[in-house]
Amino acid sequence: MNFTQMHERLRMELQRRIQRGTLSVSLLARQTGFGQSHLSNFLHGRRQLSLEAMDRILAAQSMSAADLLATQTRRMEYREGEESGTVPVVSHTTALFEPHVRPSAVQSVLHLPTGMLRTARARTASLRRAWQRFVVVAISAQEAEAMEPLILPNALVLLDRHYNSLLPYRANRPNLYAVRHDAQLKLRYVDFQLNRLVLRPHNIAFPVELIEVGPNEAPNDLIVGRVALILNEP
Structure with a gap:
């Protein structure tokens, strides 16, 4: 998985958390120290984040780079675990x-x-x-x-x-x-x-x-x- 793919998976995961009500742009801003407009532009695909910014968001949301692995790879791991x-x-x-x-x-x-x-x-x-x-x-x-x-x-x-x-x-x-x-x-x-x-x-x-x-x-x-x-x- 390349940087662009990880970037998009992080965006999708954050949007999913916002949709289910466990996260908001204002809360993420407080957790990371980034401005709300900066985060909103990222979430709407109008700008990208640096590696340092991605690391801060991952840490704030108790995530790791492994959480952004391709879904298909993880499904294979789940099936192996169930077996x-x-x-x-x-x-x-x-x-x-x-x-x-x-x-x-x-x-x-x-x-x-x-x-x-x-x-x-x-x-x-x-x-x-x-x-x-x-x-x-x-x-x-x-x-x-x-x-x-x-x-x-x-x-x-x-x-x-x-x-x-x-x-x-x-x-x-x-x-x-x-x-x-x-x-x-x-x-x-x-x-x-x-x-x-x-x-x-x-x-x-x-x-x-x-x-x-x-x-x-x-x-x-x-x-x-x-x-x-x-x-x-x-």
């Missing part, structure tokens, strides 16, 4: 919003039995098929409370982001999902009623929650993926 049972452990934000996990976003890796991931059935919309399929997230004590004792504090949860259908994975057993709710990740059983997602906890001491599905959204847009495996600490 070997290696899955990245990532933040909730990465699981919610990032189609392809950046190398710098990998907190650690979880090694599963070889072939385990290959047998999992997918059921998703065509757009989601382009996403990296499996990720693992850690669940804090506070986040686990609504799902205890099924999910305990500090559990690791394997998410299949290619399964966001509300159809049961197994007959007569409810699916457990990771759901996007107010930009947060929640683990719940999910129904769809009267244009609302109904989020049901495992712990009956916690309330049922409702999410309105917007006019330009489908229910599965809010479903991050099916919980395929729960690893509670002994």
Whole structure:
């Protein structure tokens, strides 16, 4: 990959973060010390950055040059990882919003039995098929409370982001999902009623929650993926 290609990939990644609401031009200006007009011209393709400026932006956004690798190369690495049972452990934000996990976003890796991931059935919309399929997230004590004792504090949860259908994975057993709710990740059983997602906890001491599905959204847009495996600490 040459400098021009890396330059364009950085521009596209920053624009994607702005579109999803996790970044703004003003915030990037504060992080880097660059003027907003300077950054705006870059984001709209009216000027290029120096290597030093790219380095400052990468550092401000916790990225590395490896994060700008060609998508096809990274997809091959993901497939190899799935074949070997290696899955990245990532933040909730990465699981919610990032189609392809950046190398710098990998907190650690979880090694599963070889072939385990290959047998999992997918059921998703065509757009989601382009996403990296499996990720693992850690669940804090506070986040686990609504799902205890099924999910305990500090559990690791394997998410299949290619399964966001509300159809049961197994007959007569409810699916457990990771759901996007107010930009947060929640683990719940999910129904769809009267244009609302109904989020049901495992712990009956916690309330049922409702999410309105917007006019330009489908229910599965809010479903991050099916919980395929729960690893509670002994």
